[in-house]
Amino acid sequence: MRTMTSAVERLAAAVLAALLAALSPARAEIGVTDDLGRRVVLARPAQRIVSLAPHATELLFAAGAGDKVVAAVDYSDYPPPARRLPRIGSFASIDLERLLALRPDLVVAWQSGNGAGTIERLERLGLTVYVTESHRLEQIAADIERLGELAGTGPAAARAAEAFRAKLAALAARYGGQRPVRVFYQVWNQPLTTVNGEQIISQVLSLCGGRNVFAELPALAPTVDVEAVLAADPEAIIASGMDLSRPEWLDDWRRWPQLQAVRRGNLLFVPPDLLQRHSPRILDGAESVCRQLERVRAKDAP
Amino acid sequence: MPVLSHRRSHRFAxxxxxTALALFSLLLALGAGSVPVAPAELWAALRGEAAGVGGPVVLELRLPRALSAFVTGGLLALAGCLTQVLLRNPLADPYILGISGGAATAALLGIAAGLGGAWLSGCAFAGALLSMFLVFGLARGRGGWTSTGLLLTGVVVAAGWGALISLLLAIGPEQSLRGMLFWLMGDLGQARGWGFGAALLLAGLAAALALARSLNLLARGEVQASVLGVAVTPLRLALFFLASLLTAAAVTIAGSVGFVGLVVPHLLRLIVGGDHRLLLPAAALGGGSFLVLADTLARTVIAPQQLPVGVLSALIGVPLFLFLLRRHGSGA
Structure with a gap:
């Protein structure tokens, strides 16, 4: 009886040990959930990362994983070391062969830029894909943290995410309660394009105490006409244009002195890379928006 | 065809x-939009006496846009009539000979290079003229000026432009893509230069009317026309250049608005008959009114969001045309 019990015990112990042995690599696995709610699992921290969008490259560098990025797409120009990365096409059309030849262990994609089709294709090719798709500022901090976990640079990423959240909170505390300023954000002039309330830029405006005059439109990036802007009569027009220079077409609005924005000299410019990329630098753009809207309010006082 | 004695009154009707349709469409275009403008205010605005934002909205936004739409529609419909006689093909539209393709390629290059405004119009016009002379030169090289030779040359040149347009869309900078698509679909949001287009429309209409009798004969067949004393080859050359110039002016104003040039001539042929002395001015008026109505819808139907006019012109035109075709039998 006694020996039998001990035999059973030994067997149980052996089974347990075997189970533990089978489970232990699983414990070392890294798993996070990406912006689409998909589970992304790596056996060990990523060492060869390919970024498929300019903002994804910025997120990876912010997460402390910059030295593990082996390739990126066109316009990955920030931070400066990113400019030297090999290119594998643009975010809209990726050279899949070059991507596979690099043997990446993690690909960081962008749903609305790369397209669901491309992402599905990458997965069928056996690649591990983390998809970014941020519609809110808070998601940028979460993306940094998760990419840090995947790259094994958790502590650095946590610090960066914390800094981002702190800056976001500081901006909200300082500007969020100010007098609302009605703003028209102009993405482009031909055709005249703006953003609706779902867009992250609209959240930046609210963060600074601005109100997007076209927040209610159903399309994410609606085309409107000059007349609609006249009817909305914004107090400020913010445009981004193509690069670091203020777009000439912003001054086309001077034809319309009926607009409050023109009458009060509130034709404002923020560089597109600081607002249109879902990267940590968006808070630099937000800071610029907040300061400029503050000056708009200061004109209230006679 | 109405009986001879009724012809004059039919023509008048x-x-x-x-004309009533044209006036109605223009008034509607001036009255509708995001900024509410009451009829009384509209009248004041047109006399330059309106207070507030209504005046400039009507005079500086709606009026130039409505006139651009009218002129573009008129140019395209007139060019469509001429092209259909020139090629003796009911499927011919003003774009079939590659004029709009050349204009589009040049305009897209301009957009990719960041050009806007008058420069862009200049690009489009230059591209249209380049394509016109290209087709002219190549078609003549084929030995004689047959309809088939001209049609084939034009279609192939247009296909070449089409490939270049696809290439530009594929490799063009991301920010300019939407601008390029709007240009290709035809958009009056950035329309300019309607004065030039209006002058060309009037001159073109006068020239076409001078040829109207010969056009009637040519429409019955080449042999018949030449037996009745029409110098067919010079007439064809004249038609080719006239239709091309009208089309070039139209695409310069509003991009390649589709459908008007193909369907408005057919529509009016169903209504007024095949006599070009009547058809040509009717097409100019009808095409103009049609595009003004389409553009007014394009900017108001989901306002403040804007649609390119080309989308609306096809959406209205297709059912309208099918309806008339069924009612009149297949005698288009």
């Missing part, structure tokens, strides 16, 4: 109706 058609033109009265088309």
């Amino acid at each position: 058609v033109f009265a109706a088309l």
Whole structure:
């Protein structure tokens, strides 16, 4: 009886040990959930990362994983070391062969830029894909943290995410309660394009105490006409244009002195890379928006 | 065809109706939009006496846009009539000979290079003229000026432009893509230069009317026309250059608005008959009114969001045309 019990015990112990042995690599696995709610699992921290969008490259560098990025797409120009990365096409059309030849262990994609089709294709090719798709500022901090976990640079990423959240909170505390300023954000002039309330830029405006005059439109990036802007009569027009220079077409609005924005000299410019990329630098753009809207309010006082 | 004695009054009725339609469409275009403008205010605005934002909205936004739409529609419909006689093909539209393709390629290059405004119009016009001379030169090289030779040359040149347009869309900078697509679909949001287009429309209409009798004969067949004393080859050359110039002016104003040049001539042929002395001015009036109505819808139907006019012109035109075709039998 006694020996039998001990035999059973030994067997149980052996089974347990075997189970533990089978489970232990699983414990070392890294798993996070990406912006689409998909589970992304790596056996060990990523060492060869390919970024498929300019903002994804910025997120990876912010997460402390910059030295593990082996390739990126066109316009990955920030931070400066990113400019030297090999290119594998643009975010809209990726050279899949070059991507596979690099043997990446993690690909960081962008749903609305790369397209669901491309992402599905990458997965069928056996690649591990983390998809970014941020519609809110808070998601940028979460993306940094998760990419840090995947790259094994958790502590650095946590610090960066914390800094981002702190800056976001500081901006909200300082500007969020100010007098609302009605703003028209102009993405482009031909055709005249703006953003609706779902867009992250609209959240930046609210963060600074601005109100997007076209927040209610159903399309994410609606085309409107000059007349609609006249009817909305914004107090400020913010445009981004193509690069670091203020777009000439912003001054086309001077034809319309009926607009409050023109009458009060509130034709404002923020560089597109600081607002249109879902990267940590968006808070630099937000800071610029907040300061400029503050000056708009200061004109209230006679 | 109405009986001879009724012809004059029938003619009068058609033109009265088309003129009324043109005036109605223009008034509607001036009255509708995001900024509410009451009829009384509209009248004041047109006399330059309106207070507030209504005046400039009507005079500086809606009026130039409505006139651009009218001129573009008129140019395209007139060019469509001429092209259909020139090629003796009911499927011919003003774009079939590659004029709009050349204009589009040049305009897209301009957009990719960040050009806008008058520069862009200049690009489009230059591209249209380049394509016109290209087709002219190549078609003549094929030995004689046959309809088939001209049609094939034009279609192939247009296909070449089409490939270049696809290439530009594929490799063009991301920010300019939407601008390029709007240009290709035809958009009056950035329309300019309607004065030039209006002058060309009037001159073109006068020239086409001078040829109207010969056009009637040519429409019955080449042999018949030449037996009846029409110098067919010079007439064809004249038609080719006239239709091309009108089309070039139209695409310069509003991009390649589709459908108007193909369907408005057919529509009016169903209504007024095949006599070009009547058809040509009717097409100019009808095409103009049609595009003004389409553009007014394009900017108001989901306002403040804007649609390119080309989308609306096809959406209205297709059912309208099918309806008329069924009612009149297949005698287009």
